[in-house]
Amino acid sequence: MRLPNHQMIMEVMLYKEGIHEGEKLALIFDTVMNECKDNLSKQPQYDFGLRKIKHLITATGRLTRKYGDDLNDTDSMFNTLLTHLVPSMVPEDISTFEGMVKKHFPESKVHVSEEEIT
Numbered sequence: 001m002r003l004p005n006h007q008m009i010m011e012v013m014l015y016k017e018g019i020h021e022g023e024k025l026a027l028i029f030d031t032v033m034n035e036c037k038d039n040l041s042k043q044p045q046y047d048f049g050l051r052k053i054k055h056l057i058t059a060t061g062r063l064t065r066k067y068g069d070d071l072n073d074t075d076s077m078f079n080t081l082l083t084h085l086v087p088s089m090v091p092e093d094i095s096t097f098e099g100m101v102k103k104h105f106p107e108s109k110v111h112v113s114e115e116e117i118t
Contacts (some may be wrong), residue, residue, distance in 0.1 A: 009050065032104055039096060063080060074105060077105070078101065078105040078108035078110075079108075
């Protein structure tokens with residue numbers, strides 16, 4: 001049995017949510033999720049599978065639609081990753097995760113709080 005191509009699934013879901021940079025962001029998002037699986041500690045509350053991916057992409061699309069031109073697609077994804085994943089992380093993993101995300105989104109800054117995304 002073959003494994004699903006997460007990057008392609010992410011790309012389609014991003015375009016479906018109205019994200020214009022779907023191909024680029026799918027590659028970055030897939031890389032971040034794989035790095036999370038590989039580099040963060042194993043915790044029962046961590047979920048980096050397709051269900052979580054779907055949730056994060058839907059939240060990214062919602063944020064992009066809400067802020068329009070004030071927040072580009074890359075910043076929307078950066079904000080969504082930080083506001084949705086960090087609260088469930090153990091303190092030892094937060095700095096590792098933030099470093100991974102900032103490495104892939106070097107120009108992005110947190111613009112919105114979690115309450116504004118949900």
